[in-house]
Each structure stands twice: as structure tokens, then as C-alpha cells.
Amino acid sequence: MSDRPRLRRCPWCHAPVLTALVGNPCGLNVRADPVPLGLADELRARLEGRFSYCLRLHPYLPPRLIRRGPEHIAAGRCTHLVVADHQCPAGTSAVSATQPIEPDSLF
Numbered sequence: 001m002s003d004r005p006r007l008r009r010c011p012w013c014h015a016p017v018l019t020a021l022v023g024n025p026c027g028l029n030v031r032a033d034p035v036p037l038g039l040a041d042e043l044r045a046r047l048e049g050r051f052s053y054c055l056r057l058h059p060y061l062p063p064r065l066i067r068r069g070p071e072h073i074a075a076g077r078c079t080h081l082v083v084a085d086h087q088c089p090a091g092t093s094a095v096s097a098t099q100p101i102e103p104d105s106l107f
């Protein structure tokens with residue numbers, strides 16, 4: 001159980017994705033595209049119903065993936081890299097709603 005991001009391959013399109021369990025202890029299995037987004041890209045991703053996350057890199061601590069809540073965005077002083085949910089070209093547009101979740105991620 002860790003919110004440390006790992007680089008894995010998407011099981012559907014085999015693109016490299018950042019996976020992490022975000023929001024311990026009841027983590028959400030996140031697959032994010034490992035591409036830093038600008039404000040416009042992030043806005044577009046969120047309009048598409050994808051969540052965005054902060055990739056917090058620290059020279060001494062392990063990297064962490066953090067859910068970007070409205071208050072975090074509103075704070076406006078974020079220096080993290082911003083990534084968004086993986087948009088799977090192999091799936092439908094409503095990826096998280098229609099694709100099966102691995103059984104071990106449900107509980």
C-alpha cells in the first residue's frame with residue numbers, strides 16, 4: 001500500500017503509465033499519463049472527466065502522487081508537476097466507468 005508512483009505499462013494500450021495508490025489508507029488505484037501538463041491541458045483533462053494529480057518530487061524523499069483538490073489548485077502556488085488520469089486510446093472515452101478494475105483494488 002503506497003502512493004509511490006511506479007512506471008508500468010497500461011494493460012490495454014501498453015503505453016507507459018504512472019501507477020500509484022492515491023489517498024491512503026483507502027487508496028484509489030490511479031493510472032496517469034507520465035506527461036507534465038500545463039494549466040490549459042489540465043483544464044481540458046478535468047473537463048473530460050479525468051482527475052489531475054500532483055507529482056511531488058523531492059531530492060531526498062520518494063516521489064508521491066497526490067490528488068489535486070480544488071483547494072490545492074486554488075492555492076495557486078503549486079510547484080509540483082501536474083499529471084492527469086491516463087487516457088487510454090484502447091478503451092472508450094469513459095475509461096474508469098466501463099473498464100474492469102482489478103479485483104484486488106476494490107477493497
Ligand SMILES: [Zn+2]
Nearest residue numbers: 054078079080
Ligand atoms: Zn501540488
Ligand SMILES: [Zn+2]
Nearest residue numbers: 010012013088
Ligand atoms: Zn492505456
